[in-house]
Amino acid sequence: MKKRRALIALALSVCVIASSLMGCGKKADTGSTSDSGKTKITFGVFETDNITSEVWQNMIDSFQKDHPDIEVEKVLATGDDRQAFWKTMLSSGSFPDVVIEAEQLATMDGIFTEVPQDVQDLFEDSTLCQYNGKCITVPSFKQYKMQCYYNKSVFSELNLQEPTTWDEFMNVCQTIKDAGKTPLMCGGTGDIWATGEPFWIAEGDTALLAKYPDFNKDLKDGSNKWNNDTTIDVLSKWQDMINKGYYYDGAMSLSYSQAAEEFQKGTAAMMVDGSWAAAGFDAEKNEDFGVFAVPTMDGSKLTVADCSYWGVSETCENKDAAFQFIKYVFDENPDVYKEYLQSDGLYSTTKNAVTYEQGAVTTKFIDNIKDSETVQEIVKLPGENAAPSGMQSFMDKSFQNIFNGADVKTEVEGWDTEYQRLLDAQ
Amino acid sequence: MKKRNMSIGFAVPAFVIYTILLVVPILMAFYFSLNKWNGFNPMQFIGIENYINVFKDARLGNAVVNTTVISVVVVIAVNVLGLFLAMLVNTASAKSNIFRTVFFIPFVLSTVAISFVWKSILSYNGVLNGILISLGQSDLIGNWLGKQGPAIICIILVEIWRTLGYHMMLYLAALQTVPHELYEACTVDGGNRWNKFRNVTLPLIIPGMSVSFLMSIINELRMYDVVKIMTDGGPGYDTETIVYNIVSQGFSNSMVGYSSAISVVLFLAIGAISIFIVTMMNKKEVEM
Numbered sequence: 001m002k003k004r005r006a007l008i009a010l011a012l013s014v015c016v017i018a019s020s021l022m023g024c025g026k027k028a029d030t031g032s033t034s035d036s037g038k039t040k041i042t043f044g045v046f047e048t049d050n051i052t053s054e055v056w057q058n059m060i061d062s063f064q065k066d067h068p069d070i071e072v073e074k075v076l077a078t079g080d081d082r083q084a085f086w087k088t089m090l091s092s093g094s095f096p097d098v099v100i101e102a103e104q105l106a107t108m109d110g111i112f113t114e115v116p117q118d119v120q121d122l123f124e125d126s127t128l129c130q131y132n133g134k135c136i137t138v139p140s141f142k143q144y145k146m147q148c149y150y151n152k153s154v155f156s157e158l159n160l161q162e163p164t165t166w167d168e169f170m171n172v173c174q175t176i177k178d179a180g181k182t183p184l185m186c187g188g189t190g191d192i193w194a195t196g197e198p199f200w201i202a203e204g205d206t207a208l209l210a211k212y213p214d215f216n217k218d219l220k221d222g223s224n225k226w227n228n229d230t231t232i233d234v235l236s237k238w239q240d241m242i243n244k245g246y247y248y249d250g251a252m253s254l255s256y257s258q259a260a261e262e263f264q265k266g267t268a269a270m271m272v273d274g275s276w277a278a279a280g281f282d283a284e285k286n287e288d289f290g291v292f293a294v295p296t297m298d299g300s301k302l303t304v305a306d307c308s309y310w311g312v313s314e315t316c317e318n319k320d321a322a323f324q325f326i327k328y329v330f331d332e333n334p335d336v337y338k339e340y341l342q343s344d345g346l347y348s349t350t351k352n353a354v355t356y357e358q359g360a361v362t363t364k365f366i367d368n369i370k371d372s373e374t375v376q377e378i379v380k381l382p383g384e385n386a387a388p389s390g391m392q393s394f395m396d397k398s399f400q401n402i403f404n405g406a407d408v409k410t411e412v413e414g415w416d417t418e419y420q421r422l423l424d425a426q
Numbered sequence: 427m428k429k430r431n432m433s434i435g436f437a438v439p440a441f442v443i444y445t446i447l448l449v450v451p452i453l454m455a456f457y458f459s460l461n462k463w464n465g466f467n468p469m470q471f472i473g474i475e476n477y478i479n480v481f482k483d484a485r486l487g488n489a490v491v492n493t494t495v496i497s498v499v500v501v502i503a504v505n506v507l508g509l510f511l512a513m514l515v516n517t518a519s520a521k522s523n524i525f526r527t528v529f530f531i532p533f534v535l536s537t538v539a540i541s542f543v544w545k546s547i548l549s550y551n552g553v554l555n556g557i558l559i560s561l562g563q564s565d566l567i568g569n570w571l572g573k574q575g576p577a578i579i580c581i582i583l584v585e586i587w588r589t590l591g592y593h594m595m596l597y598l599a600a601l602q603t604v605p606h607e608l609y610e611a612c613t614v615d616g617g618n619r620w621n622k623f624r625n626v627t628l629p630l631i632i633p634g635m636s637v638s639f640l641m642s643i644i645n646e647l648r649m650y651d652v653v654k655i656m657t658d659g660g661p662g663y664d665t666e667t668i669v670y671n672i673v674s675q676g677f678s679n680s681m682v683g684y685s686s687a688i689s690v691v692l693f694l695a696i697g698a699i700s701i702f703i704v705t706m707m708n709k710k711e712v713e714m
Contacts, residue, residue, distance in 0.1 A: 081678055083677075084673075084674075084677035087465060087466075087680065088677055091465050091466075108466050108467060108680065110466065110467060111466060188571075188572050188660070188661065189549065189571040189572060189577075189656070189658065189661070190545065190655070190656075190657070190658050192658055192660050195661075249569065250549075250550025250551070250555075250569050251572070252550075252569055252571070252572025252661050253548070253549050253550035253552075253569045253570055253571040253572040254549055254550055254551065254572075255545075262551060388679075389678070389679060389680045390674075390678045390679030390680065393674070393679075397659070397660060398662070400660050400662040401661070401662035403661070404572075404574065404661050404662065406662070422681075425464075425679070425680070425681045425684060426464050426680050426681070
């Protein structure tokens with residue numbers, strides 16, 4: 001009897017071990033075929049207020065309807081640091097077959113497979129990029145950043161016009177401040193990017209690229225540094241604006257969503273934000289807000305637009321199906337691509353340009369930059385001269401330090417140190 | 427002999443689980459720490475270079491200071507308040523069960539969920555400032571999560587609130603092992619409340635106190651989730667903890683080798699602190 005009990009206990013212990021270890025495999029069983037025998041691919045995405053679950057599901061459903069032999073499973077990235085999320089998936093062996101926002105990961109060798117020529121041919125040549133001489137990503141869209149949204153009623157009440165020069169912009173801020181209102185809104189806690197990144201893209205990237213058109217290359221070969229007069233000037237002026245009280249007092253205790261909500265409630269008169277905000281206003285048919293291009297400090301006519309990229313994993317077992325999915329989204333069914341672009345105020349990167357009917361705010365947004373030269377955001381430049389992974393996050397934290405009064409020069413010296421450290425380590 | 431084999435047989439499952447889930451990852455982390463590795467491409471052996479960099483990293487130094495501040499305050503607060511609450515609950519009537527439950531609930535709830543709740547309470551347009559405004563105390567409203575001082579204080583308060591119930595329960599369990607006769611003997615000897623606490627309660631709850639101290643120190647040194655959700659280490663690096671730094675270096679910066687070196691150092695630090703606490707408490711137990 002005793003022996004029997006012991007054997008049962010031993011068997012139960014073995015079951016406990018077996019069940020505990022079931023989740024310890026290197027790769028989650030995404031499988032190359034689904035239960036129904038179809039070819040299966042996984043598709044790594046993230047969702048926002050604009051690019052909703054519905055947008056992705058419509059894309060997947062439409063593809064599956066036209067390609068019934070292929071099943072697409074959505075893998076959703078959670079949290080605000082999507083690159084870190086994908087790296088976690090990569091480390092655990094669960095990396096999706098097709099991944100959006102692949103440009104940062106593409107700087108690491110061997111993650112994405114080379115894009116077949118017939119797929120490359122679908123895209124504008126100027127938007128394609130290479131890593132170590134190979135095209136391993138496809139440009140999914142172009143997104144314009146950053147302009148200044150404003151509350152029309154405040155501008156009307158104070159008889160203000162959209163500023164076209166830096167001095168006029170400062171006058172607008174001061175007039176709003178003098179009227180007892182808050183000129184500018186930004187985010188802070190939890191969404192670290194929302195503190196300084198919008199202003200930096202509008203002023204810092206444009207100022208640096210106007211003066212040093214090959215800034216990324218210069219940084220990489222050591223012939224230039226972050227710590228230069230232009231960077232210091234832009235950030236000093238930004239800190240001056242903060243010190244003058246142009247920004248909302250509690251901005252650093254607000255997430256991006258809370259900051260945007262407060263701006264729409266009228267807590268502040270202006271907010272520097274990307275083209276996705278225009279798409280949001282248009283989706284709600286909200287015409288209470290206008291938008292103007294933030295006047296550059298040096299008067300240069302540059303505007304920043306990033307291309308985002310998709311990649312197919314080198315470990316994908318069904319690469320043909322993955323590229324078939326990409327061809328479908330970007331070529332075979334323009335309605336799918338159109339819905340994707342329209343949801344977030346994005347622009348097509350394909351040779352057969354896909355357009356959509358724009359709302360009033362988006363139309364104004366594009367109209368503001370019709371005479372400007374488009375440049376790529378410094379830390380998001382894809383290809384050989386890409387900034388090392390982690391630089392963006394470091395700069396975002398540095399912007400917060402500057403917002404809270406840190407010495408600009410000391411902070412920017414830290415950018416060079418960190419840039420080199422990350423470059424050496426990666 | 428047969429009995430001995432049987433004992434080994436029962437120990438094997440635990441040993442295998444422990445080895446696979448704990449010992450192997452620790453050894454792997456140590457191996458990674460000797461390499462330059464981005465988590466994907468082939469590793470490059472660099473010896474102790476990562477360890478040298480650990481001691482030169484100013485950002486990590488800042489994370490160590492933040493973690494130390496949070497740990498010291500939280501460990502002292504939860505142990506002092508936990509013991510105080512446990513004594514109150516222990517002496518109260520059976521109805522006090524409701525208090526045990528109330529104090530313990532925060533520890534049972536998901537840390538992620540309560541961090542989101544506290545974030546919404548403490549944000550500038552959140553509940554706390556809303557209450558202050560409605561009470562006519564607009565001068566007192568604060569940028570709680572957006573400035574260094576208030577942000578780290580908020581993290582500390584939330585952490586105390588979250589873990590206090592757990593430590594109260596540890597002390598309560600320890601208090602309930604103290605024989606009532608000893609208090610009666612102390613009363614007969616003319617002892618007052620302080621004498622009872624100093625000469626009866628304290629010596630007999632030292633083992634429970636050791637566990638509570640140790641658990642609180644280990645928990646705080648590993649703190650990540652509350653910081654990640656409430657402030658994301660910000661503003662700037664002002665609330666960044668050691669584990670937050672490890673995750674950032676490993677996944678945001680693709681420096682898995684370096685983050686493994688920090689992990690190994692943290693592991694050794696926690697081990698050393700644990701041994702120190704246990705030894706010290708054992709000594710106290712003998713002395714008292």
